């Protein structure tokens with residue numbers, strides 16, 4: 001194609017973009033006006049006006065936020081259809097004043113063909129055009145001619161494919177924006193039905209995380225009231241998500257999607273420390289459920305072992321065995337300790353009453369008065385509080401650090417070695433690990449909530465004077481919004497759960513996640529070949545099935561690796577193939593002609609070689625460099641590198657590298673990662689598949 005045709009084509013797209021941005025500015029002005037108008041209404045002061053104001057200001061502000069957030073790259077696609085129509089696809093749907101569609105939202109059914117049409121199945125699309133822009137200026141266009149027979153003879157076709165052009169660009173700290181280049185197999189998973197369970201599997205770099213997040217955005221678009229009202233919980237490596245959402249999917253705002261890592265699902269706790277795989281396997285095993293059940297029924301450390309009470313000159317006594325029997329009676333199997341405290345207290349009072357009667361205390365009042373008298377006494381109340389305190393899951397988990405208790409709880413469930421390993425893990429560190437968070441959640445379910453005086457529930461639809469009214473759209477929106485804002489910290493009734501890196505969710509973690517998705521539909525994405533789980537794989541499958549329940553499953557497999565150059569993925573593939581010769585692997589689509597560098601150096605030269613390699617990569621790639629190390633080496637390697645590279649360089653362990661992506665990677669001591677018991681090869685496969693452009697591996701010898 002000659003330059004003048006290209007210029008003409010770009011100029012034509014520019015005219016459309018000008019129209020779109022002019023309309024956007026108008027919409028923004030009217031949103032700002034509506035917001036102001038809303039505040040003016042507030043001054044009228046009556047209740048109806050306030051409700052109206054609230055709804056108006058909220059909508060206008062939300063609209064303005066969306067318009068601002070989606071400004072960059074607003075229009076990214078154009079379809080020329082067989083019937084002569086032209087359709088523009090973008091981040092938002094925009095209509096002109098006369099209701100002509102200027103842009104179709106990428107999530108709308110009409111936009112599906114943009115992602116799904118292929119030359120074999122053009123779906124009515126003659127030419128698909130990807131438009132790149134910077135601010136309001138068109139910078140580049142790329143075409144795919146999908147149905148040459150239907151194309152008018154003068155239809156220009158520009159460029160050689162948008163996908164490869166996008167993939168060759170360097171990455172910043174966040175993930176790449178894929179909305180303009182979502183591929184057909186990805187789009188099918190994104191638009192899978194909202195109900196049931198959508199399972200997406202695929203090897204490294206196939207876009208699983210990108211698909212999971214775009215699916216959340218799609219569901220919100222498809223049925224906003226259902227998903228925004230109930231909320232979407234997204235679980236995965238949180239740092240990746242936060243950066244991704246900030247830069248790529250701003251429409252997944254705070255009110256609609258809640259982001260958590262497995263270490264932050266329990267209220268008030270944010271754990272980031274990972275246990276060694278052999279400890280994580282014990283903490284993640286379903287056998288821990290029984291271990292914790294025993295702990296949750298056990299006596300509190302240092303609690304009184306007997307009760308002595310002087311009552312009208314007579315000593316009343318309850319011995320340890322008697323107190324234990326009262327606790328056992330008040331706490332039948334399945335009862336929650338914090339919720340049946342009252343029954344325990346009643347048991348103590350009843351035992352004291354029958355003792356007082358047996359002893360024939362003179363002047364003994366009626367049973368009720370006797371009990372009231374005791375309850376009024378501070379020493380008696382102090383005893384009850386110490387004997388059966390309200391327990392927080394953290395208290396009970398800490399008991400596992402006591403060797404004698406742990407042996408008692410774990411006896412017959414865990415092996416001697418496992419008890420020693422677990423004990424050492426709890427004695428060795430006071431901070432909670434990621435795996436501990438699921439144990440806290442289990443304990444929370446076992447202990448129950450402390451009884452509190454019943455409080456009246458707030459009804460979001462209750463208007464002034466107790467009238468239950470739900471009439472206007474504004475009311476409904478207001479109620480849903482309020483419900484979202486008022487979601488308690490341990491909210492569990494999500495409408496949808498998205499689980500990324502699901503291969504690393506342990507059985508105990510599936511129980512924790514499942515508690516939050518009882519009413520939900522699910523999207524679960526993962527790659528079994530990347531799992532760090534070294535425990536029983538069948539137990540893992542069982543726990544997952546239990547969490548997902550009997551809902552219908554929709555399965556999708558992604559087959560193209562968009563991250564790694566073909567040369568880099570060849571090294572990763574060879575590694576995993578040694579352990580799993582029959583594994584289906586994705587195809588890497590992009591070749592750079594640059595092979596990874598694989599160095600073997602004498603141990604004393606490791607430091608200098610790592611520093612040199614990292615500095616070299618910083619010069620060779622524009623974006624980020626990740627230095628990936630075996631877990632025990634991280635701090636040492638970080639010290640070697642000091643401030644080299646600043647923000648552009650990150651030192652992470654092989655476990656922390658999950659889900660991450662860098663332009664260049666220096667992998668330190670891959671042999672040590674491979675040798676880790678249980679999951680070594682799989683962890684190494686993860687580490688080898690993080691780089692987009694350059695990979696240097698450095699193995700020390702001796």
Ligand SMILES: Nc1ncnc2c1ncn2[C@@H]1O[C@H](COP(=O)(O)OP(=O)(O)OP(=O)(O)O)[C@@H](O)[C@H]1O
Pocket residue numbers: 163166167175176177178181182183186202203204205206207208209210211527530562563658659660661689
């Ligand atoms: N259709 C696409 N167009 C452009 N880039 C894409 C596309 N799909 C995925 N990518 C890019 O490929 C990279 C890998 O995507 P992502 O991290 O979602 O893969 P993943 O399957 O979750 O990988 P892993 O299992 O290795 O963590 C990202 O940079 C992503 O932006």
